[in-house]
Amino acid sequence: MGITMDEKHMKKTIIVTLLFVCITNLFACGCITNHDTNVKVVSDDLHTSESSIVQNREITLLTRTFVPCGFDANKTEMNSTYNYSYLTIDMDKTALLLIDLWACPNDTRLDTNVKTKMVPLLEFARKENMTIVHSPHDYTMNEYCQPLDGEMVAGRDNGLRNTDSFDEYLQAHNITNLLYAGYRSNYCILHRPTGIIKMSELGYNVILIRDCTIAYETPETLEGEWANKVSINMVESQFGSTTTLNDLQKAFGYDNFTYAAS
Template identity: 25%
Template sequence: MTLKFFGTPSLLLTMAVMSLTAGCADDLDDSFYNKAGEIIAHPLPFEYTLSQYDGNHNIYLDKSHSTVVDAEKSALVLIDVWQNEFLDSLVIKNLNPLIKKFDAMGAKIIYAPSLEAPNENLLQLDSSIHLLNDDRMDVYLLENNIKNLFYVGFDTFYCVLDKENGIYSVRSRNKDLDLFLIDEGVLSYTKEMKDVAIELLKKNNVGIVKFDESPFYAMAPLNTIRDLFANTKDNIHEGNNFVTLFMSGSENQMIKQFEKELIGLNANYGTVVENKFYYRGTELSQPDYLKLLQDLGVNNLYFAGFYLNNEILWSDFGIRSLYIEVRYNKVKGLPWPYIVNDLAFIAPSEAMNPEIEKATIVNHCRIAHNIMSSTLIKGLKEAKTGGNQNLGKENKRPIL
């Protein structure tokens, strides 16, 4: 089975150029070398895809690359392959053959499920390692000199990204690993949730792999909510509020006007510029950002700016990071996240309709609600004057 990748991992391995010397076939060198000039003992060549930003046309374009990794320094990571009927076909037709293939090449097999029962059809090897729930695989990776992780499992937009051994979490703790997602090896509750996750990963240096044989795609069990305003809140909730604005390199009049209104209301807000957070002119680290939210007793945290389908989800100061701190790092006293619907912008890509991408995020992102900027500003004004009779008391959100 041949694998194809799309993207550019941080570790680039180059294939040696075959040469003939003095016309002798014995001099043909078809070995694979890494960039240090060392022969790769168990070469696994493949292609992958990443997205590259085209500033001239303001769009992310897919770009294919080729590379070679050492199979014995690689691992197949299976996330949450549960006992669900809708996962059966994925397991039987795609995951089990992948497990056999990677095992035969000398790669490690890492099962990283939650405490739920694994799928009864899943091939489980005695030589593999099982990491349950919050167990981290960092020490195992170090002890076994693993440099490349290939992810499969469920759900691409949720656990495959943010669990303790998921892509975002592992990347945040291990910057030198090369991470890949096997397209046919993952599934989400909806097709578009998987598509959104893949677009997010391609933008953030996680290579997407495809089989070059006729692929089988398991069917998602649910449908995406495509109405952008299906779950939009019509009031703000009680408690202290904070707005995090993700700024772009160029000014945007809508964001500029929104910031002006926040200043006029003396509202608490901060800005993120190139993954650096600023509050009242001072740069704060991610731990200090979280401490600020705790110290201010923030109940409701609103995200707006550039871009919902990248920085607002992926940044150290974004929604995914907040969720991980609450769910897995057990940090107390953090606020409930909201997406400011009309001021959360999408970075266009050639691979996905931006309206569907945005609707998928605002309706299916973990723990995040969404609200219009006009509703937020109105609520902040009324809260300031004590005249807000429409606070969401019936749906009051506690600090997480």
């Protein structure tokens, strides 16, 4: 029995329709694309990925606080504990505040801390494009830690050594988190107009990088650096939290960050 022209036309229509549906589905699932479509899709994906990296600069940072006990009959000071927790921090709203990086070549402890901690911290911060603010006193700044172009200096000349002016500067730049490092932990780090106590009272999230500072010690406290430990404890129990340089680097994905020694 022969096939009529109408039957041939119907079969042809069915085949064409099936092919169209198959090709459409392949396009939809991305198995087949024309050249222009492929470039556009890949470009959009890359743009989205790069934008998320640039715009969402959040890190998860291990921090430490201190929970004191001894205020009731059931617990004593021996029950006090350190609390470790991870904080999610938006680095676009964070500044590294460097307090009084003095040039003190005759102070062996300070000079050692500058070379082994402060220089790596500063190099790392610059590599990661952190907002860096230098808050010097009237002493000569350390040669290894001089500000670069584009880094803010909160000094006498621009009025940013004043608490209110510095607060206005931070608000204007949408800064809510302050990472502290510098000298000394029991003097300027805590008590400067730009220091931890004032900024904590204004509501900023303050985090001391506890191995990037030292204290003024007395002959009685020098061997164990107990004055520094007490200052760190004050921050952890009253004003904010602390972290370490290594934990900061890990938060950015580095297990072992290498730096060029100055």
